Amino acid sequence: MSLRLTNTLGGKVEELAPLEPGHVRMYSCGPTVYGPSHVGNFRAFLLGDLVKRYLEWSGYRVTWVMNITDVDDRIIRDLAAAGETLDELTAPHIARFLKDLGDLRIGPPTVLSRATEHIPEMAELVQTLIEKGHAYRADDGSIFFRISTWPAYGTLARLDPQQARVGERVAADDYGKDDARDFALWKGPKAGEPSWDTVVGPGRPGWHVECSAMSMAHLGPSFDIHSGGVDLVFPHHEDEIAQSEAATGQPFVGTWLHCAHLQMAGSKMARSVGNIERVSSLLERGVSARALRYVLIAVHYRAALNYADASLTAAGSAIERLDALFAALAAYREDRPDDPRLADLMAGTRTGFEAALDDDLNIAPALAVLFDFIREVNRRIDARTLSTADAGIVTSFLHDLDRVLGIGPDSVEEGLAPDLELLLEARAAARTARNWAESDRLRDELAQHGIVVEDTRDGQRWRRAD
Ligand SMILES: [Zn+2]
Numbered sequence: 001m002s003l004r005l006t007n008t009l010g011g012k013v014e015e016l017a018p019l020e021p022g023h024v025r026m027y028s029c030g031p032t033v034y035g036p037s038h039v040g041n042f043r044a045f046l047l048g049d050l051v052k053r054y055l056e057w058s059g060y061r062v063t064w065v066m067n068i069t070d071v072d073d074r075i076i077r078d079l080a081a082a083g084e085t086l087d088e089l090t091a092p093h094i095a096r097f098l099k100d101l102g103d104l105r106i107g108p109p110t111v112l113s114r115a116t117e118h119i120p121e122m123a124e125l126v127q128t129l130i131e132k133g134h135a136y137r138a139d140d141g142s143i144f145f146r147i148s149t150w151p152a153y154g155t156l157a158r159l160d161p162q163q164a165r166v167g168e169r170v171a172a173d174d175y176g177k178d179d180a181r182d183f184a185l186w187k188g189p190k191a192g193e194p195s196w197d198t199v200v201g202p203g204r205p206g207w208h209v210e211c212s213a214m215s216m217a218h219l220g221p222s223f224d225i226h227s228g229g230v231d232l233v234f235p236h237h238e239d240e241i242a243q244s245e246a247a248t249g250q251p252f253v254g255t256w257l258h259c260a261h262l263q264m265a266g267s268k269m270a271r272s273v274g275n276i277e278r279v280s281s282l283l284e285r286g287v288s289a290r291a292l293r294y295v296l297i298a299v300h301y302r303a304a305l306n307y308a309d310a311s312l313t314a315a316g317s318a319i320e321r322l323d324a325l326f327a328a329l330a331a332y333r334e335d336r337p338d339d340p341r342l343a344d345l346m347a348g349t350r351t352g353f354e355a356a357l358d359d360d361l362n363i364a365p366a367l368a369v370l371f372d373f374i375r376e377v378n379r380r381i382d383a384r385t386l387s388t389a390d391a392g393i394v395t396s397f398l399h400d401l402d403r404v405l406g407i408g409p410d411s412v413e414e415g416l417a418p419d420l421e422l423l424l425e426a427r428a429a430a431r432t433a434r435n436w437a438e439s440d441r442l443r444d445e446l447a448q449h450g451i452v453v454e455d456t457r458d459g460q461r462w463r464r465a466d
Contacts, residue, residue, distance in 0.1 A: 008256040027215040029228035033093035038276035040262035040269035123198030141188025157234035208239035221248040332391035392461035
């Protein structure tokens with residue numbers, strides 16, 4: 001495998017070389033649960049999902065961690081207004097987020113990490129930064145990272161360190177710091193705000209330190225990929241690098257992966273702009289989740305994606321073509337020799353698909369290769385040049401490519417129930433042992449469960465009975 005990705009750190013396209021051979025460790029900045037996530041947020045989560053799926057398809061083991069920020073300034077602002085506990089306020093948003101993840105067939109991540117469950121790790125990280133002289137305490141118990149101790153600050157975002165953090169964001173973090181550029185690691189306790197008693201005293205974590213502590217808790221001090229929306233490059237990810245590397249003395253992340261904004265009527269989709277569209281409301285209006293997934297992955301992650309109803313319609317018809325082919329293959333019966341050129345067609349498709357995705361997840365040519373294949377198979381179905389066994393082989397091949405894309409019909413995602421899987425394995429073993437009576441008996445038993453088994457040159461294939 002030679003997946004090349006655009007690393008925001010340095011701005012070059014680089015080959016991914018996992019620190020541990022065969023195992024990629026990735027962290028994606030997840031939602032802040034003070035309201036429902038919108039479609040724009042899910043574009044960034046789908047980038048992580050595509051990386052994970054593609055790496056797994058390429059034979060890698062992937063540990064994918066995503067955080068759920070369930071305490072931060074905005075949540076606390078809403079908390080005061082709502083008169084609820086932190087859990088009461090965030091629980092419905094977390095449930096909705098998990099539902100949306102499932103509907104869009106994202107992950108699930110190997111670990112979904114909640115900020116409020118990692119407060120001790122965050123406090124310990126802050127403590128280490130104090131001990132190493134990178135952080136200081138203000139009168140109200142807040143603790144700041146001292147940027148003047150970290151000359152590399154601004155490398156990711158390519159900022160002049162002297163200029164960094166001058167502007168509107170300063171006020172939000174301003175609890176009495178020495179330098180306007182310094183950022184809050186820890187916020188001192190305030191009446192009416194949630195507070196934890198920790199090694200650095202009472203209070204609550206700053207947002208940036210949450211991601212550093214949670215990623216390192218699950219993935220170690222150095223890991224391979226960190227992803228998020230492009231708006232997180234500065235200050236969030238810049239701050240993550242500074243505080244993590246200052247604490248551990250080790251490089252934090254190999255590849256920083258950022259996805260461009262989703263545009264809605266010419267401006268970034270954002271709660272603050274007020275032009276958001278939610279996954280759940282789209283689905284309630286009858287939009288297919290698979291079409292929505294298709295729209296959100298079909299444009300290269302670094303290109304701005306213009307969200308419009310027109311793209312949903314186009315995605316819907318692409319998905320219909322895929323479904324129609326699956327249906328045609330399932331119904332196809334032709335007692336004739338196998339198509340001698342089918343193997344070459346599939347090999348060429350696979351090579352083209354892989355070459356496109358290896359090239360910085362270049363999704364458009366990968367989808368073009370898939371739809372060229374679909375067109376060619378439809379031609380062969382019409383010309384009846386495929387055998388019944390060929391149709392099964394093509395179905396399996398499409399299922400395999402769809403492990404990366406996740407846009408196929410529902411049955412693609414559903415494997416066999418474990419008990420039926422065992423029957424299928426037993427039948428394969430019986431055939432290897434040339435025990436035809438047992439093989440036939442197992443075929444009948446599977447048929448009683450609605451599973452049709454066919455024997456091909458490549459072994460047995462199964463499909464659900466019509
Ligand atoms: Zn983050």
